[in-house]
Amino acid sequence: xxxxxxxxxxxxxxxxxxxxxxxxxxxxxxxxxxxxxxxxxxxxxxxxxxxxxxxxxxxxxxxxxxxxxxxxxxxxxxxxxxxxxxxxxxxxxxxxxxxxxxxxxxxxxxxxxxxxxxxxxxxxxxxxxxxxxxxxxxxxxxxxxxxxxxxxxxxxxxxxxxxxxxxxxxxxxxxxxxxxxxxxxxxxxxxxxxxxxxxxxxxxxxxxxxxxxxxxxxxxxxxxxxxxxxxxxxxxxxxxxxxxxxxxxxxxxxxxxxxxxxxxxxxxxxxxxxxxxxxxxxxxxxxxxxxxxxxxxxxxxxxxxxxxxxxxxxxxxxxxxxxxx
Amino acid sequence: xxxxxxxxxxxxxxxxxxxxxxxxxxxxxxxxxxxxxxxxxxxxxxxxxxxxxxxxxxxxxxxxxxxxxxxxxxxxxxxxxxxxxxxxxxxxxxxxxxxxxxxxxxxxxxxxxxxxxxxxxxxxxxxxxxxxxxxxxxxxxxxxxxxxxxxxxxxxxxxxxxxxxxxxxxxxxxxxxxxxxxxxxxxxxxxxxxxxxxxxxxxxxxxxxxxxxxxxxxxxxxxxxxxxxxxxxxxxxxxxxxxxxxxxxxxxxxxxxxxxxxxxxxxxx
Numbered sequence: 001x002x003x004x005x006x007x008x009x010x011x012x013x014x015x016x017x018x019x020x021x022x023x024x025x026x027x028x029x030x031x032x033x034x035x036x037x038x039x040x041x042x043x044x045x046x047x048x049x050x051x052x053x054x055x056x057x058x059x060x061x062x063x064x065x066x067x068x069x070x071x072x073x074x075x076x077x078x079x080x081x082x083x084x085x086x087x088x089x090x091x092x093x094x095x096x097x098x099x100x101x102x103x104x105x106x107x108x109x110x111x112x113x114x115x116x117x118x119x120x121x122x123x124x125x126x127x128x129x130x131x132x133x134x135x136x137x138x139x140x141x142x143x144x145x146x147x148x149x150x151x152x153x154x155x156x157x158x159x160x161x162x163x164x165x166x167x168x169x170x171x172x173x174x175x176x177x178x179x180x181x182x183x184x185x186x187x188x189x190x191x192x193x194x195x196x197x198x199x200x201x202x203x204x205x206x207x208x209x210x211x212x213x214x215x216x217x218x219x220x221x222x223x224x225x226x227x228x229x230x231x232x233x234x235x236x237x238x239x240x241x242x243x244x245x246x247x248x249x250x251x252x253x254x255x256x257x258x259x260x261x262x263x264x265x266x267x268x269x270x271x272x273x274x275x276x277x278x279x280x281x282x283x284x285x286x287x288x289x290x291x292x293x294x295x296x297x298x299x300x301x302x303x304x305x306x307x308x309x310x311x312x313x314x315x316x317x318x319x320x321x322x323x324x325x
Numbered sequence: 326x327x328x329x330x331x332x333x334x335x336x337x338x339x340x341x342x343x344x345x346x347x348x349x350x351x352x353x354x355x356x357x358x359x360x361x362x363x364x365x366x367x368x369x370x371x372x373x374x375x376x377x378x379x380x381x382x383x384x385x386x387x388x389x390x391x392x393x394x395x396x397x398x399x400x401x402x403x404x405x406x407x408x409x410x411x412x413x414x415x416x417x418x419x420x421x422x423x424x425x426x427x428x429x430x431x432x433x434x435x436x437x438x439x440x441x442x443x444x445x446x447x448x449x450x451x452x453x454x455x456x457x458x459x460x461x462x463x464x465x466x467x468x469x470x471x472x473x474x475x476x477x478x479x480x481x482x483x484x485x486x487x488x489x490x491x492x493x494x495x496x497x498x499x500x501x502x503x504x505x506x507x508x509x510x511x512x513x514x515x516x517x518x519x520x521x522x523x524x525x526x527x528x529x530x531x532x533x534x535x536x537x538x539x540x541x542x543x544x545x546x547x548x549x550x551x552x553x554x555x556x557x558x559x560x561x562x563x564x565x566x567x568x569x570x571x572x573x574x575x576x577x578x579x580x581x582x583x584x585x586x587x588x589x590x591x592x593x594x
Contacts, residue, residue, distance in 0.1 A: 056432055076435065084433045090426030094350045106342050107434055109333045135353075151430075 001068050003159050003190040004030040004053060008062035010214075011048050022048040024214035026062070030192060030207075032158075035185050037205030038194040039296070041308055045214040046194035047087060050163045053192070054084045066159060083157035087164050089148045091136050097123060097147050098132040101154065108155045122150040126180060142173025149180065160184065162193040166200060178204060198296040198308060208296070212304040226294045232268030234275065236261040237288040250282045251275060268293070333435030343436075343444035347418060351448065358452065361411035365460045369404035373397055373467065376526060393557055398471065401464040402552030403525055405485055406545060408456040409492040410516050415449035416496030416509030423504065423590070432591055442497060442583045446576070449493020450486045457485035472559040480565070481552050487572040488548050492516075494579025501586040519545045528553075547571035 011023040023045040030036040038046050051057035053064050055075035064071045066078045091100060098119055105115035123132045126146035131139065136147065145165060152160060165181070166174040181204055185191055195201050201208050202222050209219040218225060238244040238259050248256035254263040265271035268291030279286060300308045334342065351358065377396045419442075422428045431441050461469070461478055471477035499512030523545045524532060532540055540546045551568020554561040 054433060056429060079433055079435060086426060086429065088426030088429070090428075090430035092346060092350070092422075092425070092427055094353050095346065099346075099349070103342050103346055104434075107334055107339060107436055109435075 001032075002029045002065070003032045003034070003067060004028075004036070004192055005065040006049070006053065006062070007064065009049060009052055009059050009064060010061045011045075011052060011057065012060045021214055023052070023059075026209075026211065026214070026216050028209050028216060028219055030190060032190050033185065033188055034206045035181065035191045035193065035204050037201040037208040038192070038211055039196070039198065039201040039205075039208050039300070039308070040194075040211035041196055044211045046196075046211060047163050048214075049211070050084075050086070050161050050192070050194060054082060054161050055079055056084075080155065081158050083152035083155070083160045085145075085148045085152040085160075085162050085165060087167070089144050091144060091147060091151075093137040093139075094135060096133050096135050097128050097139070100136065100147065101150055104151050105154045110154075118154060122153055125153075126150045127176065140173070142169045142176065145169065145173070145177060146180070149177070153184075157189070159190045159192070162191065164194050164196065167196065174200075196308065198300065202296050210300060210303055217303040218299070222296060223293070225296065225299045227266065228299065231264055231266040232271070232291050232293055234263050234265055234268055234271065235290045235292070236275075236279075236286045238284070239287055243284060246282065247279060247284050247286070250278055250284070336437055336440060339436050339440040340443055340447070343431075343440055344447050347444055347448040348451065350418070351452065357414065358411065358456070361408060361414075361452075362456050362459055364410065365404050365408040365456060366463055368407050369400065369460060369463060369467075372400045372403070372526065376400070380527075395468065395470065395557075397464055397467055397469040398556040399553060400526070401461070401469050401556060402481070402549045403520070404460050404464070405457045405481065405552060406488065406549055407520055408460055408485070409453050409489050410513060411452045411456050412449035412489045412491075412493035413496040413509065413513040413516070414452065415445040415493035416498075416500030416512070417506050418448070419445050419497050420500040420504070420506045420509050423501070424506075438587055438591070439580075439584055442494075442580060442587055445497055446490050446493045446580060446583075449496070450490035453489025453492070454482055454486045457482055457489075469556070471556045473555050477555045480555050484548060484551055484565075484568050484572060487569065487576055491544070491572055491575035491579050494576055494583050498579055498583035498586050501583060501590055504590070519543060523549055525549070544571040544575045 006026050006028050009023055009026040010021070013020045013022055026045065026049050028036070038049065040046050048057065052059045053066070053071060055071045055078050058072060067081055069078050069081070071078050095103075101119040101122055102115045105118050106112070110118060120129075120132075123129050126149055128143060128146060128150070131143060136144065139147065149162075149165070152162075162181070166177050169177070178200070181191060181193070193204065205222065207219065207221050208225060209216045210225070211217065218228070220228065236244075236247065238247060238261070241259055244256050244259050244261055247261050248254050251261065251263055254261050256262075263275070265275075272289060272291060276286070276289075297308065333339070373396060380396050380399065419428075428441070461481065471481075473480065495515070496509050496513060500506070500509030503509060503512070522536060522539045523543050524540060529537065529540060529546065529550070547564075547567040548571055551565045554564040
């Protein structure tokens with residue numbers, strides 16, 4: 001059974017300016033224990049999709065199942081199994097962090113003592129123990145998101161929906177949330193998150209759906225998505241231009257510029273030994289070789305026809321897995 | 326929506342936790358309560374100042390000596406009822422919760438919609454209760470003395486509580502329908518006809534023409550008359566009963582309207 005299954009979801013809002021198709025066709029399935037990333041620009045339909053999956057909005061057509069339960073027919077049962085952190089955090093800023101977590105726990109049916117216990121546990125988990133008795137008004141943006149995450153975890157949901165969990169956060173806060181999300185996944189929680197950051201999808205998601213204009217354009221693992229646009233790029237360097245030219249003659253589908261030779265293969269690490277043996281057979285020696293993958297940027301551009309306009313996460317991103325051999 | 330407790334707290338506990346949270350908000354931002362207290366106090370002092378010599382003298386011909394010589398006793402219920410405008414804050418609070426996403430968070434939890442609506446109404450009632458207490462104390466300072474003694478004060482506060490709940494429900498419904506704080510605020514204009522198409526300054530018998538007929542349909546009339554009875558004439562069960570029924574019915578109707586409005590908002594379309 002899938003943790004989450006969206007089947008041809010569509011949502012049309014009736015507005016005074018006429019109908020607006022926020023979501024046109026969204027289908028995907030998420031296996032238990034996965035981190036599933038929904039990547040797309042502002043207005044692509046990410047939040048609307050999350051609202052439909054979390055029983056908060058009824059789809060116009062299509063259906064969705066959470067652990068086999070229909071989100072429209074079994075909405076109460078679905079809500080008990082999922083945790084939701086929406087973009088609007090929905091936090092009463094006049095209360096303290098501790099008061100909020102405790103009272104939310106009580107609303108979920110925990111006893112007074114269980115609620116305090118769980119509140120202490122969750123606040124320490126998201127690193128807010130020291131700020132627990134301060135009013136939320138004094139919290140930073142990152143602290144509010146972490147508090148929101150704690151609130152969505154109170155009833156120990158099996159599936160967690162996070163709508164743009166790190167939008168607008170500074171790199172440090174973003175990193176803290178990323179680590180927390182990975183830790184939750186390692187504990188067995190299925191996570192569905194939306195993001196407009198390529199780096200975030202790449203760093204966190206086991207699988208990604210690229211959504212644009214309300215339609216899922218492409219879906220797969222980050223590596224599969226990148227591979228879908230032509231595999232890895234292998235770059236050889238030689239001592240002289242002449243050697244490079246000779247290499248170009250022996251390797252089909254290659255392109256020589258100066259002392260360098262570039263070729264695209266399905267799987268870089270696997271292909272490099274083959275390419276080396278071809279060169280050896282022709283008595284050619286390479287000085288250096290590197291394999292690099294196309295980025296999600298390239299994938300997004302190819303499937304949607306435009307670049308994903310989003311603020312870069314930050315420059316020295318060592319969690320991303322772009323890199324050579 | 327049926328009251329659904331599956332996987333969550335009981336209805337009573339939900340209501341208590343939601344109410345407690347809103348009360349904490351009031352206690353931590355007490356300055357937001359000031360304007361309405363001041364309005365009620367202002368009404369009390371101004372009307373006593375303006376009308377005490379006209380209606381308050383015991384030398385009056387008996388036909389217009391309706392305050393039995395103590396005009397403060399007569400006008401105090403009006404001032405208390407005017408404190409009900411503080412119930413309007415409940416609607417604004419609810420709109421704040423919709424805008425901040427708190428409402429949606431509740432929607433994603435196993436919480437009864439009735440509890441979500443009833444909580445701000447109760448808090449509105451508590452507001453009106455305490456403000457009425459303040460106004461009553463002020464009234465005592467300037468000479469009010471109820472025919473029923475201290476227990477009469479408690480009875481008046483009880484009716485004020487019910488009435489405050491109704492007015493809070495009205496503002497909550499208006500807030501949900503309009504979806505904006507301005508809408509909730511604007512809807513409180515009803516407060517003025519409610520206060521003045523009523524036996525505000527004189528008994529109902531002294532009203533004339535359309536006002537006298539219209540006042541009979543205004544629940545405020547019965548609330549004021551019940552409180553006046555307690556202040557001036559003693560325990561008159563008929564007027565007290567009418568006052569309790571009028572404010573109770575008003576609260577029930579506004580609660581129902583607010584829940585229907587909330588259902589529309591959360592209908593997921």
